[in-house]
Amino acid sequence: MKPITLQEVANACGGVLHGDPNIKITSIVTDSRKATDGSLFAAIKGERVDGHRFIPMTAEQGAVCALCEDAPQIDTTYIQVESTLVALKGIAEYYRSLFTIPFIGITGSVGKTSTKELISSVLSQKYNVHKTSGNFNNELGVPLTLFGLEENHEVAVIEMGISGFGEMTRLAKMVRPDISVITNIGYCHLENLGDRDGVLKAKTEMFTYLKENGRIILCHDDDKLATVTEYNGIKPIFYGTDPSDEFYADNVEERLLDGVCCTLHHKDGSIDVTIPAMGRHYVLNALCAMAVGKQLDLTDDEIKKGIESFVNVGSRSRVCQLRGMTVIDDCYNANPTSTKAGLTTLAKFSGRTVALLGDMKELGRDELALHKEVGAFAKQKGVDMLIAVGELSKATAEGFGDGAVYFATVEKCIAALDSILCAGDTVLIKASHSMHFEKIVESLKED
Numbered sequence: 001m002k003p004i005t006l007q008e009v010a011n012a013c014g015g016v017l018h019g020d021p022n023i024k025i026t027s028i029v030t031d032s033r034k035a036t037d038g039s040l041f042a043a044i045k046g047e048r049v050d051g052h053r054f055i056p057m058t059a060e061q062g063a064v065c066a067l068c069e070d071a072p073q074i075d076t077t078y079i080q081v082e083s084t085l086v087a088l089k090g091i092a093e094y095y096r097s098l099f100t101i102p103f104i105g106i107t108g109s110v111g112k113t114s115t116k117e118l119i120s121s122v123l124s125q126k127y128n129v130h131k132t133s134g135n136f137n138n139e140l141g142v143p144l145t146l147f148g149l150e151e152n153h154e155v156a157v158i159e160m161g162i163s164g165f166g167e168m169t170r171l172a173k174m175v176r177p178d179i180s181v182i183t184n185i186g187y188c189h190l191e192n193l194g195d196r197d198g199v200l201k202a203k204t205e206m207f208t209y210l211k212e213n214g215r216i217i218l219c220h221d222d223d224k225l226a227t228v229t230e231y232n233g234i235k236p237i238f239y240g241t242d243p244s245d246e247f248y249a250d251n252v253e254e255r256l257l258d259g260v261c262c263t264l265h266h267k268d269g270s271i272d273v274t275i276p277a278m279g280r281h282y283v284l285n286a287l288c289a290m291a292v293g294k295q296l297d298l299t300d301d302e303i304k305k306g307i308e309s310f311v312n313v314g315s316r317s318r319v320c321q322l323r324g325m326t327v328i329d330d331c332y333n334a335n336p337t338s339t340k341a342g343l344t345t346l347a348k349f350s351g352r353t354v355a356l357l358g359d360m361k362e363l364g365r366d367e368l369a370l371h372k373e374v375g376a377f378a379k380q381k382g383v384d385m386l387i388a389v390g391e392l393s394k395a396t397a398e399g400f401g402d403g404a405v406y407f408a409t410v411e412k413c414i415a416a417l418d419s420i421l422c423a424g425d426t427v428l429i430k431a432s433h434s435m436h437f438e439k440i441v442e443s444l445k446e447d
Contacts, residue, residue: 001027001147002098006065009040010079012094013087015067019077023064028091028147030140037062044084044140045069051084067091085140092143092174099149099156103211104292105175107160107168107203108183108219110338111285112137114277114312115183116159118289122306126298127154134313137161142171155296160206163362164192168205176209179295181217181288185224186337190364200224207231217291219284220245237295239287247291249283256348257319257326264290264303271300273307278319278328279345286310322444324423330430331437334360336370340377342428347381349426355383356440358410358431359390368395375399387420389413390435410436414443 007021026038032054035041041058043051043066055066059076066078067087081087096103106116113135120131130153132145137159145158160171185200193199207216210231218225220240228236239247243265251263251272260275262283271290275282286307293303312318318329326349330342339357346353355378363370375396378386386404388397397404405420407413417440421427431437 001025001149002095002151003038004095004098006040006077006079008094009065009067009091013067013079013081013090015079015081015087017079018071019065023077025064028067028088028144029058029063030088030144032058032061035061035063037064039063040065040067040079042066042084042088043068088143089139089170089174092146095149096146096174096176099153101154101156102178102296103156103158103175104179104181105158105160105172105177105206106181106183107162107206108181109186109188109199109203109335110341111183111281112159112161114282115181115285115288116157117313118285118307118310119181119292120157121310122289122293122298122303123155123157123296125302125306125309127296128152129155129157131157132159135161139167139170142174146174162202163189165198165202166205168202169208172206172209176211177206177214178211179215179217179292180206180210181292182206182219182225183285183288184219184222184337186335187363187370188335189362190366191362194364196224200227204228204231207234210234215295217288217295219288221284237291239284239291241283247287247294249287252280252283254278254280254345254348256345262286266290266294269300271304273304275307276310277312279341281341323421325421325444326426327441327444328426328428328430329441330428331358331433331435331441333433334358334430335363335432336360336374339374339430342430343374343378343381343383346426346428347383351424351426352384352422353382354385354387354421354425354427356387356389356413356427356429356437357393357396358388358435358437359392361392361432361434367392371395372399375401375404379403385420387413389431389437410439414440417443 003024006023010017025040028040030042035058041063055072056074120129123129136145158175162168216236218236220238238245249262253261264271275286371392372395376399379400386400388406397406
């Protein structure tokens with residue numbers, strides 16, 4: 001973090017400073033364990049833990065200031081605010097303003113993290129890139145991501161995730177992207193957003209704070225994004241599988257565990273690449289990365305090297321060999337769109353294919369119908385067996401019909417897996433993160 005003074009911090013968040021205004025901070029942390037010399041510790045009142053309790057400990061570790069709602073019980077420098085969370089956003093907005101480098105904001109219902117990683121891999125062939133790490137993409141994570149910017153960074157790639165209206169506006173106000181990327185509009189957070197039109201409206205709030213003369217990059221294969229014609233005179237740059245798109249792909253060849261081969265086209269040429277990931281949907285992610293790369297003047301060779309150096313993060317289509325089975329660990333999250341993409345890939349494997357699916361959360365009033373639709377889709381694609389887990393997934397099993405097995409809980413499923421799965425199977429494991437399907441993957445690793 002660039003050093004900034006406590007007076008700058010207090011001005012940015014409207015807080016009352018108690019202490020020397022000229023003291024400089026070199027990091028902002030919300031985890032007391034990460035406080036060190038030069039830190040500002042932001043004390044957050046959580047549902048289970050009140051961060052104010054840790055102010056004395058962080059002071060002992062070298063933190064020079066506390067950002068807090070209640071005055072500390074020790075003699076220390078602090079900035080008092082009405083809401084620590086709101087204050088962090090104000091500080092983040094100010095800190096971002098200290099940088100003139102390109103900022104790329106990325107959102108979408110599916111694939112935003114993988115696309116963020118691909119874009120970062122491409123841009124890193126030419127620039128020193130700062131990117132969102134982990135799942136730091138919400139109203140707390142984005143400020144912490146911005147605070148990680150250093151003076152030597154040349155590009156920032158910021159993932160932005162939402163669950164309701166207004167959130168993207170607040171995120172975009174901090175990020176103020178030069179390039180806005182939306183990967184797709186899917187069935188996510190429908191309990192707040194209503195339907196896909198609501199999702200489109202919420203995601204495109206990002207454009208509100210798009211820099212003047214900024215660029216909008218959208219997937220033309222998505223029927224909702226295809227309806228976006230312009231924003232404040234800025235026409236979107238489209239990528240997709242239609243040769244009329246500015247960036248498009250053809251010659252797609254899925255090689256399952258050996259990646260996806262394709263040709264990516266732009267107005268001045270084409271690039272043959274092998275994407276080191278499984279699933280046809282990664283072609284669109286790679287196209288998006290090329291589109292961003294071309295906005296920042298990367299060569300074809302740099303783009304190719306960046307795509308082919310891509311490494312995905314977390315439990316996203318991670319393939320491992322366990323007990324003689326091919327296990328596709330995709331249990332980080334799930335919605336109908338991403339689950340159908342996973343099922344499409346699963347069905348292409350030889351041997352017995354097994355879909356181990358759990359509840360997909362936050363789908364609103366149509367949640368049971370959407371689960372049933374996924375089950376029917378799996379059957380239609382030729383998946384051999386479905387294991388459904390969770391209350392909502394009863395509908396998934398119903399949609400699949402014969403060949404479906406149902407368990408109410410993850411624990412009951414784990415207890416029965418030895419009698420269901422066998423060597424030679426290919427198993428897709430996918431559910432919303434709150435289902436904790438990582439426990440199932442870990443159980444398969446045990447002897």
